[in-house]
Amino acid sequence: MGMIFNIVRVSKEELKDCLRDTFLFDYKLDAIFNNENDDAWVDIDKSWGGILFMLTGGGLNSYEHPLAKVLFSGQKITAKGPDSHYEMADYLDPEQVKEVCAEIAKISNKELMGRFDPIAMNEEKVYPGGVWDESRFKNVLQSFEVLKGIYLKAAERNEAIITFIS
Numbered sequence: 006m007g008m009i010f011n012i013v014r015v016s017k018e019e020l021k022d023c024l025r026d027t028f029l030f031d032y033k034l035d036a037i038f039n040n041e042n043d044d045a046w047v048d049i050d051k052s053w054g055g056i057l058f059m060l061t062g063g064g065l066n067s068y069e070h071p072l073a074k075v076l077f078s079g080q081k082i083t084a085k086g087p088d089s090h091y092e093m094a095d096y097l098d099p100e101q102v103k104e105v106c107a108e109i110a111k112i113s114n115k116e117l118m119g120r121f122d123p124i125a126m127n128e129e130k131v132y133p134g135g136v137w138d139e140s141r142f143k144n145v146l147q148s149f150e151v152l153k154g155i156y157l158k159a160a161e162r163n164e165a166i167i168t169f170i171s
Contacts, residue, residue, distance in 0.1 A: 007050075007051050007133055008051065008053075008132065008133070008170045008171075009048050009050055009051065009170065009171050010048060010049045010050070010051070010052070010053035010076065010168065010169075010170055011046065011047070011048045011091075011168065011169050011170070011171055012046070012047050012048070012049065012152065012155050012166060012167075012168050013033070013034070013037065013045060013046045013166070013167045013168075013169075014045045014046075014155060014158060014159045014162070014164045014165070014166060015033065015045070015164060015165050015166075015167055016164055016165070017098070017099050017163065017164070017165060019033060019165070020096060020098065020165040020167070023082060023096075023167070024082065024096075027082055027083065027084060030082060030094065030167065031084070034046075034091075044158070047151050047152075047154075047155050049148035049149075049151055049152055050144075050148065051132065051133040052144050052145045052147075052148035052149075053076055053132070053148075053170075054131045054132030054133060055126065055131060055137070055141065055142070055144075055145035055148075056075075056076065056145055056148060056149055056152065057073065057076055057077075057131075058120075058122075058125075058126055058129065058131045059117055059120040059121060059145065059149075060072040060073070060075060060109075060112075060120075061073050062120070063129070064129045064130070064131050064132070065132070071108070072108060072109070074095075074097065074101070074105060075105055075108075075109060075152065075156075076095070076168055077095050077168070078095040078096060078097050078101070078168070079095065080095060080096050080097070081093055081094070081095060081096075082094040082095075082096055082167065091169035091170070091171055092169075093169065094167050094168060094169035095167070095168045095169070096165060096166065096167045096168070097165060097166045098165050099159070099160075099163045099164055099165050102156060102159045102160050102164065102165060102166050103160045105156060105166075106153075106156040106157055106159070106160040107160075109152070109153050109156060110153065110157070112149075114146060114150075117145075117146060117149060118142070118146075121137075121142050121145075123136075123137040123138055123141075123142075
């Protein structure tokens with residue numbers, strides 16, 4: 006197992022409901038997880054550490070970097086129940102989603118490749134650890150494309166994004 010990073014699209018109204026009552030987010034997740042064809046949710050598995058590093062130049066200590074909010078906005082939803090799918094989630098409202106989407110859309114695969122620094126990533130012990138090499142970069146690149154896709158869809162539909170690690 007490991008720390009799997011999840012990204013969920015929700016309507017503006019659903020976000021308001023989830024902020025008012027966090028149990029509603031768990032109900033939303035149950036519905037999404039039980040419908041394999043639901044494109045409102047993606048996971049980028051364990052690639053989130055590499056994505057965070059390549060966007061910010063740092064690991065988990067880089068939350069202050071503007072691009073860190075792609076994964077960790079700092080706006081929190083805290084789980085209430087012991088059977089929750091998450092402990093803490095971050096969210097972006099629809100306007101913030103559009104801003105983030107515009108920023109990550111500017112980052113080409115070539116530019117992301119230029120930010121890949123396996124020596125620094127190994128020294129920083131970027132999650133999930135182990136050895137950062139070319140094959141790991143390919144996984145990160147695929148996950149970054151998935152991330153960009155869900156942000157684009159949310160921006161086009163004026164939706165919010167909720168992210169969490171499970």
